[in-house]
Amino acid sequence: MAAVCREVICLQLGQYANSVGTHWWNLQESQRCHHLDSELCSDVQFRAGVTLSGVETYTPRLIVLDIKGSVRSLQVEGDVDEEEATPAWNGKVTTHREEPADSGGGATIQGGAPEGGGGRGMGLAGGGAIQSNRQESYQPITRDGVWSDYLHTQLHPKSLCILNNGGGTGGLESFSQGQSLLKSSASLEELEERLHFFSEECDYLQGFHLLCDTHNGFSGAGAKMAELLHDEYPGRGILGFGTSPVPPEQRDLHTSMYQLMNCVMSLVALSSHSSIFCPLTLNSSLGRRPGPPVVFPHLVYDASWQYHSSAVLAVALDTLTAPYRLTSSTLSMSHLADTLSFSGRKVLTASCSLPFPIGSASLLPDALLPHLSSPPWRCVSACVDDAPVFCQSVVLRGIPRPRQISSLLPGRRPPSSLHVCGSGEEVLQCFTSAICPQTLSISHLLGAPCRLGPTFPQFFSHYITKDGWTAEEPLPEPTAVGGVPVMAALRSSSSLRLSLRALCDEVSKMDVRRWANFSTAGIEEAELEEAINDLRSLAECYRLDESGDSDDSD
Incomplete structure (x- = not known):
């Protein structure tokens, strides 16, 4: 059904x-x-x-x-x-x-990395182009x-x-x-x-x-x-x-x-x-x-x-x-x-690894092994990555099924617990449990990559192949990347306590009366003060039970 x-x-x-x-x-x-x-x-x-x-x-x-x-x-x-x-x-x-299709071939999207950078640029180094999958005409960005x-x-x-x-x-x-x-x-x-x-x-x-x-x-x-x-x-x-x-x-x-x-x-x-x-x-x-x-x-x-x-x-x-x-x-x-959002922790952080670092012939357990001590992602919510988390949802995409588990020969000692898992889902769950022990983790593994399309900027380094794999050496010639493996996490992180409190402290030092437009449409000083107090209360939801982040730590 x-x-x-x-x-x-x-x-x-x-x-x-x-x-x-x-x-x-x-x-x-x-x-x-x-x-x-x-x-x-x-x-x-x-x-x-x-x-x-x-x-x-x-x-x-x-x-x-x-x-x-x-x-x-x-x-x-x-x-x-x-x-x-x-x-x-x-x-x-x-x-x-939409403009009619260009019967003479694909059009280009231009506008890549900053000048002097090591990226390919949307038009490629020599004025190359990425063809639109729908053969449409695009203006340079x-x-x-x-x-x-x-x-x-x-x-x-x-x-x-x-x-x-x-x-x-x-x-x-x-x-x-x-x-x-x-x-x-x-x-x-x-x-x-x-x-x-x-x-x-x-x-x-x-x-x-x-x-x-x-x-x-x-x-x-x-x-x-x-x-x-x-x-x-x-x-x-x-x-x-x-x-x-x-x-x-x-x-x-x-x-x-x-x-x-x-x-x-x-x-x-x-x-x-x-x-x-x-x-x-x-x-x-x-x-x-x-x-x-x-x-x-x-x-x-x-x-x-x-x-x-x-x-x-x-x-x-x-x-x-x-x-x-x-x-x-x-x-x-x-x-x-x-x-x-358990216990009122409704503000979350997002982290992303773009692209997820895995070689063209690597297996998932081998790719995750170097990151057991430090996850490959970067926080994209203005917080630190290494703080303890209360719970998380982790998604990894772009790993074909034949490459999701280890292929160790019988009798060989596995390098880690990742290498004895029987499925890719078990490998990912084992990884999330290892980096965040005693933390509730929801994990999902997808075989298909994130397909980028013709309007996505080509700002990848020369180590990324056209299929999004990470090469050990720079590629001899730049190539248009069509899809990439990605790892991302939505996390309830204790780092939010310090981030939210710092925000409260900073705005508390302001004199809202100096900024006329802010109160013109109805936001008064008392209302801002109430918001600051609410934010402080929200920040305390992220206090660890045995926290080392004392009041003086920020």
């Missing part, structure tokens, strides 16, 4: 969240195009439709909120070529048209580009919602301003209508993905959206992901102060109304001084370029959410969230 498809609706709020989301949908589209969806059920996040003329469509269950200027590559007009049968919308609609420039997936007319806010995130800089956007009855009615359109056609709606920027005013809009979902869809899972880009080296005090306050307010609000909440950022700190960006051993990426940084986070997101999108999985979004 086939497993029941448990649908998920995704909401994306803000330019950076939409950059991450765009790469994420592109990755899922690539999985389908390469017929690698036998493990991951694409129907969980995509919906089938038929136009009035009988043309079949397959689009994401997605609602996008952004401001004017971020969707310049998508046409927004009052009529569409064709609507789906039995349309339920009488107002203005949005058209998304530039630094002033926006997420719609590299969107590879067709959207439903009801997906796109553009806010009239004056042209930039500078006009939507505070949490309170974002909240105000969704306080009007007209805005709420439109959002609720779109939500009902996608939810009412679901047979079994298991929950929502909520991606929102936490560094600008969309943090307030995201908090309001989480509250709406919590009230309107009780019992459904809400997985919140707060996205924040690596800031430019030169930032004024005004901007950094607003980003700090937005982060605190959104952490409290989103963790309160979501099943779980996970920051996604390549910064090493959530505070005003973000520190150096995360370094991956075999990525040569430009962390300050949102096209690059959002691609890294999208791979992590696609891998982390795999457990309840599996074709054969009985694990639901709510079950996963309940397991990981």
Whole structure:
């Protein structure tokens, strides 16, 4: 009997969240195009439709909120070529048209690693190209580009919602301003209508993905959206992901102060109304001084370029959410969230190994053996990696079944307990138990890699082969990487105690009265103080029973 498809609706709020989301949908589209969806059920996040003329469509269950200027590559007009049968919308609609296929061959996506780096660059060192799997024409990705420039997936007319806010995130800089956007009855009615359109056609709606920027005013809009979902869809899972880009080296005090306050307010609000909440950022700190960006051993990426940084986070997101999108999985979004948020620990950290280091002829036990003392992943939630964890969900993808267990000859002594496991799932479970003893670990092993697709940046080092394997020596010539093995973990980490407390201490030293816009739309000093106290209480949920991290340790 086939497993029941448990649908998920995704909401994306803000330019950076939409950059991450765009790469994420592109990755899922690539999985389908390469017929690698036998493990991951694409129907969980995509919906089938038929136009009035009988043309079949397959689009994401997605609602996008952004401001004017971020969707310049998508046409927004009052009529569409064709609507789906039995349309339920009488107002203005949005058209998304793809350029016709290039019959002369594949087009290129350019824009790779920073100059002088050891990466290949999207156009390759000598001006080479990656051909689009769908033979479409793409414009080069530039630094002033926006997420719609590299969107590879067709959207439903009801997906796109553009806010009239004056042209930039500078006009939507505070949490309170974002909240105000969704306080009007007209805005709420439109959002609720779109939500009902996608939810009412679901047979079994298991929950929502909520991606929102936490560094600008969309943090307030995201908090309001989480509250709406919590009230309107009780019992459904809400997985919140707060996205924040690596800031430019030169930032004024005004901007950094607003980003700090937005982060605190959104952490409290989103963790309160979501099943779980996970920051996604390549910064090493959530505070005003973000520190150096995360370094991956075999990525040569430009962390300050949102096209690059959002691609890294999208791979992590696609891998982390795999457990309840599996074709054969009985694990639901709510079950996963309940397991990981035990004892009120609703804020989680994400970690990712991109690509997971394994040679073209290596076996999984041999690849994991060097990492028993230190996992291969890097934290992408502005926390440290080596702190004890309370529970975790680990996903490893891209290891073919014949290479998942050891092939030791009879009579040979196994190098580790990993080498005596009878299945790949046992190997991964043994590994997670070894690195985190006495910790509840949920693990999933997928054979198919993360298929990257034509719009993904080629920022890999010269040690990565076209199939994503890690070579012992640099490759003689650069090659386009089509797919990679990935390891990612969603963790309830004790490191959050120090991170959240440091955030509280930093914002407590501020005089909110100096920042007029923050209180203009309703956030008063007392409300910020309450959020700080709530965040301190949340931080204490991550105290270890026999903790060595005393009050003086931060």
